[in-house]
Amino acid sequence: MTTELPTTMTGITLPGGSRVDRAEVPVPQPGPGQVLVEVRASSICGSDIRAIYREHLGHGAEAYQGVIAGHEPAGRIVAVGAGVTEHAVGDRVACYHISGCGQCAECRHGYYIGCTSSVRAAYGWQRDGGHAPYLLAQADTCIPLPDELSYADGALASCGFGTAYEGLLRLDLSGRDRLLITGLGPVGLAAGMLAKAMGAGPVVGLDVMPDRVALATELGVIDHGFTVEQTAELDAVTGDGFSAAIDCSGSAPGRHTAIERLATWGRCAFVGEGSTLSLEVSPLLIHKQITLYGSWVTSLRHLQDLLEHLVRWGIRPEQTITHRFGLDDAETAYRLADEGRSGKVCLFPHGTD
Template identity: 50%
Template sequence: MHTMLAAYLPGNDTVEMRQVPVPTPGIGQVLIRMRASGICGSDVHYIYHGHRGTASHPEPLYQGVVNGHEPCGQIVAVGDGCRHFRPDDRVLVYHISGCGFCANCRRGYQISCTGRQKAAYGWQRDGGHAEFLVAEERDLIALPDSLTYEDGAFISCGIGTAYEGVTRADVSGSDSVLVVGLGPIGMAAAMIAKGRGAKRIIGVDTQPARLDAMRALGLADYLIPASPDALEQIRELTRGGADVALDCSGNAAGRLLALQGSGDWGRVVYLGETGHVQFEVSADLMHRQRRIFGSWVTSLANMEKCCHDLEDWKLKPHTMISHRFPLERADEAYALMASGRCGKVVITFDV
């Protein structure tokens, strides 16, 4: 029996490496040789530190499977019934496999599937931190030739999430865009806003290293360290407030800054997970005619469109990756991601 190396997260800030059988694709499934597999902040919050649930799903979300919900690779075998993809195709995997029948699945938003069959790769079914992955053919998106496997891994969650937020705010060339929180999602949001032609992009973060990374990549026109006068600086740069504000910090102060940093009729999108925010409903929302959108991941169709847009815009998400590790050093990769002293971290595979 052929075996492969795979990473598991026992929930105590460690990574456990195991030798497990190489899986066999079933009906409607494909076997993918992994080429790149990202680490997401949600993996750290909900699995690496401890197997936690959420307020709406209090039971642990992680079910002891191979971790990694940002997979990208090349098909090596297909099961019976596959009609659209073939061996050697380059693909990324939409990281939620839904029931296919609920209203959200019908819209392509498997992330919000309400069926019992819902299973996230790396959470409730085996994910991409192994040499091979079995995926449903219906969850695949073709990776354009101009994009790398690392690009595909980043698109499968982080870039896709940013793309949804930016498109939900309908960013265009007449908009000034404020991005609060310049981790991987914030950097991705700035890149997507740039691709859509935003006339001005302003980035805010507490960490000088993240501001330096944004500056080096040329993803923002103005960079502001988080401080008591950040709001006034934003208003001065935008004639009173940004047309669109994207909070990618998941921090109460960051969320408030994004709301207050938007102008009259501003569109505000909350992308950062967890935590709370408090604001004056009349002064901060109603009287300024602002709108707040909650945005969670993206749809299968929008993720596919994101690939094509990035290709046409000639933008490369992999330029935002700060660290790469082989699978054998997954423990180091997770420890670094958990420290917060990095940008995007990706597991790469030599073939």
């Protein structure tokens, strides 16, 4: 079953060098096991900025192939291919942003992000993504979007909120925990919102940008917020240390602080990509009996769980959006996201949601 569709569309590509280009491409038709999604929201991820927009850094999983950008899409299914029975035209969906082989161990556990096959392809990296009016998606990467959530909520959940949620799950976060978040960009904001819903407190946030600390405080996603210069103020709330920490900064200083501020037997999750880390292992890890987790995005099952929890918890991810643009203003959108001072920046190919 299909609906009346245009034959061509304009999508956004990222050639590197902090530039944004446009490509005129055919509107794709879904083949077996595929659906065509009318993209209603497509947000910009920090990984897009770090590894594609500025320069093409990636190899393997981060190898950008000149495709239409955008790996955080949500929208409405407008056509389905042969053999698709779990979705129908009109369904609202968020898109898990990696398609995998479906056969390797990671895929069988729902972690398409860790697929070991050569056919693995991420939307916006190795296959066309959501910065266009329509997205050709594998049906098994589409997760039903509850009616209580907007398309923007779904887009933000598909990567940023999913990444934060997975990290908090690794920490087994609960009301027993005092949590430190290093890095208050969009993923840090998501971590704060989710951590408070999971019962943690106090939730303390740290960032190099005063604007981001102010936004996190204004949104109420943290109980205390500090810039890195406010060492004395942070000392006052650290006490004997945090039982849990999550680094969303992807920076060496942020990671070091997250570990350094942990109490004995503390747990820490790294979700921010890039950079390096150097530390004194004995006093900071071994002698404090620290558990350190690396967490990469999330799984299909956990993304579906998260969407259901967002409704139950009354959380709206789109509250972290500070700037909304159409595709015609993609250059401005990426420039703002690159400045690192805003909350989430989101594109709306068919007008604001």
